[in-house]
Amino acid sequence: MTIASYYRPETVDEALGILATRGPELLVIAGGTIAMPLINEGISLPTEVMGLRRAGLDTFAPQGDVVVIGATLPITRLTQQTDVPLLRLAALRTASWSVRNMATVGGNLFAPPPAGDVATALLALDARVTLRGLDGSRELVLDKFWTGFMTTALNPGELLTEIKVPLENVTTTFIKFGRKRDNTPAVVTVAVVAELNDGAVAGARIALGAAGPHPIRARNAEAELHGRALSASVIAAAADAAAAECDPFTDALASETYRRQMVRLFVGRALAQLKPATNGREA
Amino acid sequence: MNIRGSYSLHAPRERVFAAICDPQELMAVIPGCRDVHRLANGDYEGSIVLRLPGAVGTYHTTVRLVDVVVPERSGLEGRVDGVMGAIRGTASFGLGEERDGTRIDYQGSAEIQGPLSRLDSRFTEKLAETLISQGLKALDARLRTEVPT
Numbered sequence: 001m002t003i004a005s006y007y008r009p010e011t012v013d014e015a016l017g018i019l020a021t022r023g024p025e026l027l028v029i030a031g032g033t034i035a036m037p038l039i040n041e042g043i044s045l046p047t048e049v050m051g052l053r054r055a056g057l058d059t060f061a062p063q064g065d066v067v068v069i070g071a072t073l074p075i076t077r078l079t080q081q082t083d084v085p086l087l088r089l090a091a092l093r094t095a096s097w098s099v100r101n102m103a104t105v106g107g108n109l110f111a112p113p114p115a116g117d118v119a120t121a122l123l124a125l126d127a128r129v130t131l132r133g134l135d136g137s138r139e140l141v142l143d144k145f146w147t148g149f150m151t152t153a154l155n156p157g158e159l160l161t162e163i164k165v166p167l168e169n170v171t172t173t174f175i176k177f178g179r180k181r182d183n184t185p186a187v188v189t190v191a192v193v194a195e196l197n198d199g200a201v202a203g204a205r206i207a208l209g210a211a212g213p214h215p216i217r218a219r220n221a222e223a224e225l226h227g228r229a230l231s232a233s234v235i236a237a238a239a240d241a242a243a244a245e246c247d248p249f250t251d252a253l254a255s256e257t258y259r260r261q262m263v264r265l266f267v268g269r270a271l272a273q274l275k276p277a278t279n280g281r282e283a
Numbered sequence: 284m285n286i287r288g289s290y291s292l293h294a295p296r297e298r299v300f301a302a303i304c305d306p307q308e309l310m311a312v313i314p315g316c317r318d319v320h321r322l323a324n325g326d327y328e329g330s331i332v333l334r335l336p337g338a339v340g341t342y343h344t345t346v347r348l349v350d351v352v353v354p355e356r357s358g359l360e361g362r363v364d365g366v367m368g369a370i371r372g373t374a375s376f377g378l379g380e381e382r383d384g385t386r387i388d389y390q391g392s393a394e395i396q397g398p399l400s401r402l403d404s405r406f407t408e409k410l411a412e413t414l415i416s417q418g419l420k421a422l423d424a425r426l427r428t429e430v431p432t
Binding site: 024034038043044045111112156250 | 314315332334335336337338339340341366367398399401402403405406409410412413414416417
């Protein structure tokens with residue numbers, strides 16, 4: 001079976017109209033880096049596909065205390081901005097240049113683990129997603145967007161249109177550990193956003209990639225840090241907590257046991273790298 | 284593909300067993316379910332739409348209950364057919380009484396045929412676990428809203 005119809009809407013409203021008309025069997029893609037390999041391999045066999053690349057969602061717009069990122073912004077564009085350094089780091093460690101040129105920020109939220117490095121950074125940044133349907137739009141914190149492995153809160157008839165990233169006076173670190181340095185799936189990805197006050201942690205968000213059914217927050221580890229100075233013992237306690245609460249899996253890259261050990265190691269390293277913010281926003 | 288798990292439901296065992304056998308209840312709680320009805324021979328037939336990253340499709344489903352012991356346990360034999368392939372399997376569940384309701388323990392195994400079989404089994408097993416978990420969570424939410432009689 002081959003793709004019989006390909007729709008290329010030029011506005012979100014047009015896209016929502018097509019989605020409503022064609023129904024749930026319409027495959028929606030953006031960059032196509034998840035879907036096209038499956039289609040080319042003959043695993044995914046859609047008859048109707050809608051590509052969102054021309055729907056006007058490839059925007060990156062700082063607006064006051066938030067950056068609004070269009071869902072189809074190519075990941076490469078994140079490497080060219082300085083407003084959110086954590087996203088720049090995550091983008092640079094995602095796949096290869098050629099894939100980053102096609103893959104989109106919104107699409108990365110749907111990528112099954114061990115993919116989803118940008119999604120992990122967005123989770124640490126406490127991003128919100130806008131889900132839009134013909135009847136209106138709603139916002140969700142990213143933590144509530146994923147409902148399980150390869151499943152999301154997106155309802156039939158809705159499209160993910162925007163990701164809103166708060167600009168905060170915080171310090172951040174990002175570590176991706178893979179079997180090689182570049183263009184590699186993650187054994188584990190760690191993104192940390194922290195507010196430091198006189199050397200103590202006033203608040204922290206730790207996100208883990210490839211350590212669960214989707215990017216997850218290490219909330220017990222975050223609690224270990226709250227109000228404490230980043231001493232070796234505090235970092236070790238937080239790293240132990242992250243290793244205990246994550247839910248890793250075994251694949252061709254790494255076993256569940258190894259991934260859990262790497263969560264402990266790289267959460268510890270990421271926390272040790274935290275430095276106080278040096279400017280008005282993210283350091 | 285092998286699956287196994289358990290879940291606590293906040294309703295009496297008899298009510299849980301009845302809900303699992305009721306097509307209308309099933310349609311309300313199975314993720315992506317568009318239709319379930321009971322055939323004259325007692326089998327269940329229905330369709331489920333799955334929208335996954337990179338793949339969408341409608342799957343025609345038939346399920347037969349076997350070795351039924353109301354309200355304790357039952358076996359299931361079923362087949363799922365769609366454009367991406369077919370899944371044929373058997374499963375069983377048992378219902379045990381708990382202080383706050385009923386514990387369901389389930390296990391099953393299935394053979395995947397067609398394009399789906401080329402996916403890493405990690406994907407199909409994890410996805411099956413997710414969908415079952417979401418279905419049981421939705422069933423529990425429905426049962427919790429019922430007024431005790």
